[in-house]
Amino acid sequence: MLTLHKGPAAFGVNDISPFCLKLETYLRMAGVPYTARMADFGKAPKGKIPFIEEDGSYLGDSQLIIEHLKRKHGDTLDAKLDAAEIAQGHLVRRVLEESVYWHIIQERWVSQEGWRVYKPVFGTFFPPGVGKFVTPMIRRGVTKAAHTQGLGRHRPEEVLEMGKADVSAVAAVLGDKPFLLGENPTSFDAALYAFIVSILAFPVDSPLRKYTQGQQNLVRYCERVQQRYFAGGQK
Ligand SMILES: N[C@@H](CCC(=O)N[C@@H](CS)C(=O)NCC(=O)O)C(=O)O
Numbered sequence: 001m002l003t004l005h006k007g008p009a010a011f012g013v014n015d016i017s018p019f020c021l022k023l024e025t026y027l028r029m030a031g032v033p034y035t036a037r038m039a040d041f042g043k044a045p046k047g048k049i050p051f052i053e054e055d056g057s058y059l060g061d062s063q064l065i066i067e068h069l070k071r072k073h074g075d076t077l078d079a080k081l082d083a084a085e086i087a088q089g090h091l092v093r094r095v096l097e098e099s100v101y102w103h104i105i106q107e108r109w110v111s112q113e114g115w116r117v118y119k120p121v122f123g124t125f126f127p128p129g130v131g132k133f134v135t136p137m138i139r140r141g142v143t144k145a146a147h148t149q150g151l152g153r154h155r156p157e158e159v160l161e162m163g164k165a166d167v168s169a170v171a172a173v174l175g176d177k178p179f180l181l182g183e184n185p186t187s188f189d190a191a192l193y194a195f196i197v198s199i200l201a202f203p204v205d206s207p208l209r210k211y212t213q214g215q216q217n218l219v220r221y222c223e224r225v226q227q228r229y230f231a232g233g234q235k
Pocket residue numbers: 017018019020047048049050060061062063
């Protein structure tokens with residue numbers, strides 16, 4: 001049995017980490033049995049979450065884990081995709097993971113209002129009493145990382161325009177299809193759901209969240225995926 005090491009559920013979704021939520025969504029879409037537990041970063045092979053444990057071995061990185069699971073269990077979700085569809089899915093996934101992710105970081109870690117809401121939830125990673133002391137230090141590190149990545153150097157109105165451009169591009173690719181690439185879910189939907197719902201669910205009324213709420217196809221898509229794969233409740 002596979003053990004998924006993940007973050008806590010919050011804000012009505014199964015994980016505060018979009019990468020953990022992506023992997024958990026994939027596991028559910030592909031029908032891979034698993035048990036879930038709160039991650040201990042000390043055991044993370046790459047120092048990040050999610051990671052999995054199988055027969056005493058640990059593997060990190062959501063995408064490397066998905067590739068491993070495809071090899072092990074077969075690839076029912078993506079088997080029928082042609083090269084152009086795989087390329088389109090890949091591009092959307094990379095926009096979500098490499099760009100939209102940093103907007104989520106801005107909203108939760110850098111913004112004062114976001115941090116006020118996020119801090120106590122993130123603090124649940126740590127034993128009682130410890131979170132209060134370590135989270136400000138971690139916040140300084142994350143804010144520095146946002147600066148190094150580049151998004152953190154821009155003015156708020158510039159950041160917003162960049163975020164809106166990403167969200168509207170993703171919304172345009174989805175269009176009115178039930179799933180990103182057509183009638184059926186593929187592995188790329190795990191990323192689409194995880195990153196967009198992470199913007200929608202975070203309960204701070206930021207301009208980017210309001211903009212995303214205005215993309216009705218994305219909102220309905222997240223509701224559909226949540227209903228189909230997470231209606232049984234959170235792990
Ligand atoms: N490429 C990795 C990214 C995972 C990632 O960035 N996870 C974040 C949480 S959402 C993390 O563990 N950050 C801790 C750190 O960067 O030290 C994946 O796909 O799993």
